[in-house]
Amino acid sequence: MERSLNIDGLFEKTSDYLENRVELLKLQAVDSSSELVSSISSKLILGVIMIFFIVLLNVGLSIWIGDALGKLYYGFFIMAGFYLVVGLIFYAFRDKWLKEPISNFIVRHLLK
Secondary structure, three states: OHHHHHHHHHHHHHHHHHHHHHHHHHHHHHHHHHHHHHHHHHHHHHHHHHHHHHHHHHHHHHHHHHHHHOOHHHHHHHHHHHHHHHHHHHHHOHHHHHHHHHHHHHHHHHOO
16 A cells, blocks of 8 residues: 555646746746847847838939939949849858858847
8 A cells, every 4th residue: 555655646746847847838938938039139120220220321422423423323223233233242142141040149149
């Protein structure tokens, strides 16, 4: 009789341990995902602000270059050509400059 009480107690403790472990894993997943979402959100907001800055800066530079060359649209063509070159370079190195850092960022935050 005493032996069956010990086995029942062992099963009960094991069951409690497993329930607690599952609950802990759920809480850790929620913590990791909430930290990831908040980090991505803050980076997204900063990115939008930087896009506004870059757009306004480029319009100003285009007008300034066009004014210096005598025709306003020359400045816009020059800036468009510059961004075409930058875009082609970025496209060539997109895995190294974009895919790997983003993947590493997500993995690092999820495994934290």
